[in-house]
Amino acid sequence: MKIAIVGGGISGLALGYLLKEGAPNADVVIYEELSRPGGKIWTERHGGYLLEGGVNGFLSNRPKTLELAAALNLPPLRSSDKARKRYVYSNGTLNLIPEGVLDFIKSDLLSIGGRLRIALETVVPRTNKTDETLSEFAIRRLGRQAYETLIDPMASGIYAGDSTRLSLKSCFPKIYNLEAKYGSLIRGMLKMKWAARKTGKTVSAGPGGALTSFQDGMGALIGALAEKLGSAIVKNRGVVSIEKTAAGTHSIHFKDAPSEEADVVALACPAHAAASIVKDLDKKLSRALSEIPYPYVTVVSMAFRAEAVKSNFDGFGFLIPYKEHRKILGTLCDSSTFPGRAPEGYMLFRTMLGGARAADVAALDDGKIIDTVFSELSDIIKVIRTPEMIKIFRHERAIPQYNKGHAALLDTINQLLTAHSGLYLHGNSYTGISVNDCVEQSYSLKSAIIGKHCL
Numbered sequence: 001m002k003i004a005i006v007g008g009g010i011s012g013l014a015l016g017y018l019l020k021e022g023a024p025n026a027d028v029v030i031y032e033e034l035s036r037p038g039g040k041i042w043t044e045r046h047g048g049y050l051l052e053g054g055v056n057g058f059l060s061n062r063p064k065t066l067e068l069a070a071a072l073n074l075p076p077l078r079s080s081d082k083a084r085k086r087y088v089y090s091n092g093t094l095n096l097i098p099e100g101v102l103d104f105i106k107s108d109l110l111s112i113g114g115r116l117r118i119a120l121e122t123v124v125p126r127t128n129k130t131d132e133t134l135s136e137f138a139i140r141r142l143g144r145q146a147y148e149t150l151i152d153p154m155a156s157g158i159y160a161g162d163s164t165r166l167s168l169k170s171c172f173p174k175i176y177n178l179e180a181k182y183g184s185l186i187r188g189m190l191k192m193k194w195a196a197r198k199t200g201k202t203v204s205a206g207p208g209g210a211l212t213s214f215q216d217g218m219g220a221l222i223g224a225l226a227e228k229l230g231s232a233i234v235k236n237r238g239v240v241s242i243e244k245t246a247a248g249t250h251s252i253h254f255k256d257a258p259s260e261e262a263d264v265v266a267l268a269c270p271a272h273a274a275a276s277i278v279k280d281l282d283k284k285l286s287r288a289l290s291e292i293p294y295p296y297v298t299v300v301s302m303a304f305r306a307e308a309v310k311s312n313f314d315g316f317g318f319l320i321p322y323k324e325h326r327k328i329l330g331t332l333c334d335s336s337t338f339p340g341r342a343p344e345g346y347m348l349f350r351t352m353l354g355g356a357r358a359a360d361v362a363a364l365d366d367g368k369i370i371d372t373v374f375s376e377l378s379d380i381i382k383v384i385r386t387p388e389m390i391k392i393f394r395h396e397r398a399i400p401q402y403n404k405g406h407a408a409l410l411d412t413i414n415q416l417l418t419a420h421s422g423l424y425l426h427g428n429s430y431t432g433i434s435v436n437d438c439v440e441q442s443y444s445l446k447s448a449i450i451g452k453h454c455l
């Protein structure tokens, strides 16, 4: 049986590796459009710097990525304790983000009125709406100030998204479920903490866990998978379309190579690419897939001598609420998050621009991007000298946006997919955008394919 996987990002590579391990008799092939596998995982060495052009890590609180790394003999690298310090830029300064619900209330990041409004969350009634935007939810439960200062930047930090459009249920299901189950986030958290005390576990409304990577960056995970997969990865092989043959297999057509046949096809490419690939096979499915938006995000790595940074900012990074109207989404300090990311005495920063609310900024030419980042860093973290190193990474279609209506759209997609036996959708476009989500889905899809096709 031949299984074709379209897309060699972490989703496609992890699925390919797991299928080869779990079904050694299957002929697994991964078609990747670019000359390098990895997709949004893109690590480069530049002088003494280790640069992450996309993904910079995964959280350790979910086991599957760690399990995959262990199977590949890749020791994980936990972020330093300093990386627990996270900031939000508000009213012209960097403020530490409080950890946990009670810290939220105590923090003077919000006015007394704003903090009291959070306390009132316990008496806000449950909604009967099945899908709400993040802003609708946060304003209703926590008040406008907490929404603008704390919740909105979370949406740009994780999704580069617009919190007035992102769906709470699809983006932050844990928080959605807290309200659905307990009627209040604070009451729910307290009950869960109380229950967790008995087991010694920790509980948080956020994702939890420690940010984790590898000594040689996230690219090491891609390198290890690519080594195991060897010639099963076919690079520079963009899939243009698929069609069903009379025999019930799939004919796969490429940009610059003769067509090939496969019994099973897993589209592990972004939804917009999947939409284009299935457009002759199923127009309705193609239309539904093309409705998932992907904004432009540009990532800029910039390094400075430590003495050129005059503020004492040294945590994981800072996020900027939309209400501040700055030109960047936020900046991470890679050199204080993981060891070995910059030469001794230098600080390495990674700034994100663009996203759902400012895609035009991400599309600026290199000169303007550099001027923008430098001027924002000069203002916010008081950088006083020109950078020692600059590298720009562009993601024209970066992160899928799970906007309000995403869950209903997924129902339509799944319904349409039932007409296409042997065709699977995979990757971060559907039920979770993180590396952990992609790896977990790879494990479950591997089992589904092996079970369904009796491998």
Ligand SMILES: Cc1cc2nc3c(=O)[nH]c(=O)nc-3n(C[C@H](O)[C@H](O)[C@H](O)COP(=O)(O)OP(=O)(O)OC[C@H]3O[C@@H](n4cnc5c(N)ncnc54)[C@H](O)[C@@H]3O)c2cc1C
Pocket: 006, 007, 008, 009, 010, 011, 012, 031, 032, 033, 034, 037, 038, 039, 040, 041, 053, 054, 055, 056, 057, 058, 059, 237, 238, 239, 240, 268, 269, 270, 273, 277, 297, 299, 395, 398, 399, 426, 427, 428, 429, 433, 434, 435, 436, 438
């Ligand atoms: C800037 C940025 C930072 C991020 N940071 C983090 C982070 O720190 N932690 C985290 O958990 N997540 C992060 N993410 C989310 C991240 O994208 C996912 O976690 C994960 O890497 C997505 O993997 P994927 O394989 O599903 O998709 P992708 O990485 O997008 O891979 C899809 C692959 O399909 C290929 N492809 C597309 N079309 C075709 C075609 N027609 N034929 C053949 N191949 C095709 C592409 O070239 C690509 O290699 C970040 C995303 C971005 C953009």
